[in-house]
Amino acid sequence: MDNTTAVNPRPTLTPQQAAELALKLYGVTISEISSLPSYIDQNFLMVDEERNKYVLKIMNSEDSKNASLLEVQTFAMSFLRQHGVPAQTALRTTTGQLMSMEEIDCGHGSQTYCVRLMTYIPGKTVAASPVTKQDLYNVGKLAATVDETLQQLVSPNLDVLQRDDERWSLSNIPLLEDFLSVMDGEPLQGVIKAVIEQYKSHVQPKISSFQKGIIHGDLNDQNIIVSPVDNGHHEVSAILDFSLLMNGCYVFELAIAIAYLMLENPRPLDVGGALLAGWESIMRFSDDERDSLFLLVLGRLCQSLVYGRHNVKKYLDNKKYLLITAENGTRLLSELWKLGKTEVERKWFTDASTFSVWIKK
Template sequence: MDDSSVSPRPLFSLQQATELTLQYYGVTVTEISTLPSYLDQNFFLMDEEGKKYVLKIMNSEDSKDTTLLGLQTLAMSFLRSHGIPAQVALPSKTGQLVNMVEADCEHGAMTFCVRLMTYLPGKTISQSPVTTKDLYYVGKLVANIDKTLQKLESPNMHALQKDGGLWSLSNVPLLEDFLSVMDGDPLQDVVKAVIDQYRTHVHPKINSFQKGIIHGDLSDQNILVTPDDSGKHVVSGVLDFSLLMNGYYVFELAVSIMYLMLENSHPLDVGGAVLAGWQSIMSLNNDEKDSLFLLVLGRFCQSLVYGRYNARKYPDNKEYLLTTAENGTRLLTKLWELGKREVERKWFMDASVLSEEAEM
């Protein structure tokens, strides 16, 4: 936990982003505004003809792995070609989808990966009143993304063998190194208890989990939906492939359930709906089913602890970094009090009912 290191966050001004877009992509920007991001920088752009774009500038640390960035870009276009509404990168004037730009953002010259992305319509699920049935179809889409990624081919697939980052659900025990940010907060005891339960009940089962390429962050902020004529919400966009990795499918499911609970008015109904949709495409084995509850809790803990840690490190982005905090704290506490048996019983019973309804 070294706070003295130089911040990898890009800090481009609106003027710099406008000039960069013209220089690299030949696009004259007539309207520009910032979009929320964790450690990267995103801009909404509009050109002279009213065409919309998103300019994504990666943090300098993630920008170092150009092979991985190329694979993320490939995965987006691959999914798009298979009917999944993923955002895709547009070529620069020299035909590059991934452009490395050197700039001084108050910390000396650093290199950042820059991509001009398609703009997708819709609002994030966090801003949308989605129904249980909508969430069934979101769960189906999440599984369909991972099933489609099984067919992705590249000589650089080895770059996805990075299931060792802080945000991987393989590494829930690494939270212990950051727990001092929770000192004085009673939630710290719940986080410690989740870590202990994870070690005892999940870690021994990991080798039996099914593995493949996963998006890694299909959260309520990274899925866009638009309402159709009947009032249902249809997924219109899948964003942010920066956590693409060779990981465990049940991790993808757990991450989605956790984040989709955050802004939902009936959070306990989310798990069964997403699970039913997921299982219509991919199945879970017994060890995965038995671990799902603790994996969801593990991601709540990661989001709350790392969010608080990064908010101290990057106070100018505190509001976004603590997006999970209020609802996440309440939900983690509630799930822990209800306990594994009761929550799993509800999730799997709800999933069974929804699956039967979907087949009728």
């Protein structure tokens, strides 16, 4: 029997509890409050009496156990902001702390949750914005800039970013095999199995040679906020959610961005080349890294579909958000698989080289 509901790590505070926390920890009196979407954490948009806006983020109780990791994530956000990267950052409590561990009872026993009050940055998610190829180029460039900047991060606790057992890491695609039963009866299950096998034979042996460093780990279409500028273009106003910050391969970062930014784009095949060109204006990939890109993109789509389906069983009340990539992701994975590696890469690499030449003019 599955008893996960008895020890549900997902916080489910009432708006009143959240407002009381903001007052107790930050001395902020909240006049308006509303829920924001989250995977297994809890986010509230708050407005104080002076009309200042904030985001109160309550981490799930499982991730809250690793205080050192949360401290490094919080520090990385501030570090990026100081270096000109538009990252969301945490505000200090009345006692000067950037995060607070709070014992809270959400109706299923008292648990400890990490609480942070974050800066609110206006704009819309990339998922909800009609971004241009130029915008995508700039997102790719910013993604590489994030990772290049993180190379300078210094902290005594950086070893916590060696998250070898993190199942969302693209180095752990084979772990999907343990969860494939959630796709029983689905035609896509065979495609996912084939992606895993090809990953094991074509990507895994090369990973040791890939360029590595600290990566954001989840540059998805919900974690990039953009604002409109002139001529229908957008600029990135914020990068959110550093909960998957880890040591990883730089090509993973780009593959994750390509996978998610294709989801809502009316011309998904146009995404990869523009992002790649933007990235490589900062950091070049090796032939082996480029050759692995297609399977890494497919691998992330597989992870999103399988883990989303798995987590719905545990967090049924958050079904809509957990399956946010399901419909488009299913169609996209099928289409990319049908087109095949050679065809998709030809499109991406041709677009990237054309784009790079055009940008230099």
